[in-house]
Amino acid sequence: MSKVQVQHVSRPHRFGFKGCDIAESTMIWHPDNVNLYGCTIGGDCSIAFGVEIGRGVVIGDRVRIGSQAFIPQGVIVEDDVFIGPGVTFCNDKYPPSGETWKEGPSTVVKRGAAIGARAVILPGITIGQGALVGAGAVVTRDVPAGMQVVGNPARVQGPKKTFAGLYNDVPEEM
Numbered sequence: 001m002s003k004v005q006v007q008h009v010s011r012p013h014r015f016g017f018k019g020c021d022i023a024e025s026t027m028i029w030h031p032d033n034v035n036l037y038g039c040t041i042g043g044d045c046s047i048a049f050g051v052e053i054g055r056g057v058v059i060g061d062r063v064r065i066g067s068q069a070f071i072p073q074g075v076i077v078e079d080d081v082f083i084g085p086g087v088t089f090c091n092d093k094y095p096p097s098g099e100t101w102k103e104g105p106s107t108v109v110k111r112g113a114a115i116g117a118r119a120v121i122l123p124g125i126t127i128g129q130g131a132l133v134g135a136g137a138v139v140t141r142d143v144p145a146g147m148q149v150v151g152n153p154a155r156v157q158g159p160k161k162t163f164a165g166l167y168n169d170v171p172e173e174m
């Protein structure tokens, strides 16, 4: 059993987060409404209501994950990343692949990147260090470090505007 802290608990650890490795300082705000399957989550993270994280996913330290975010197998999230509410990572380019599905290259979100609300990230993408994905973007190509992308398909708008300090603080509540 992990030693993760839980808040607003109605059925604490009833679902066990079996096979997960979660640092003690990470907060899971509604553990009975969060699905975590065999993933690794670092310290001082915040996981909001309705988040699902798949098998083998690795999440770094000080990562904030907004409500209803979907992070399936094949995703690596480095330290100090912000994942907005409703963000969806895809790991099956030609669904439904069923039994023929093979894990492809990982999607990697590099340190300090931020992904806006309800963005969709296609498989095998790298989101560069400190990059910003605008709300509702559909990311079909790698995002260069420090750049801001918007739209469907997402295109570079220019250098990322600063959200100073946002990534380093774990909020009291999401």
Ligand SMILES: CC(C)(COP(=O)(O)OP(=O)(O)OC[C@H]1O[C@@H](n2cnc3c(N)ncnc32)[C@H](O)[C@@H]1OP(=O)(O)O)[C@@H](O)C(=O)NCCC(=O)NCCS
Pocket: 084, 085, 115, 116, 117, 118, 132, 133, 134, 135, 136, 137, 148, 149, 150, 151, 161
């Ligand atoms: C991408 C973003 C950072 C752009 O902010 P900005 O650099 O200040 O840009 P502006 O608001 O000046 O808009 C510049 C242009 O981009 C467009 N734009 C802004 N955000 C957009 C988005 N998410 N998708 C598509 N176009 C967008 C604007 O319509 C504007 O276009 P125009 O010049 O044709 O009118 C911001 O709009 C955004 O999406 N932030 C993420 C918010 C979020 O999801 N937070 C999560 C926690 S709630």
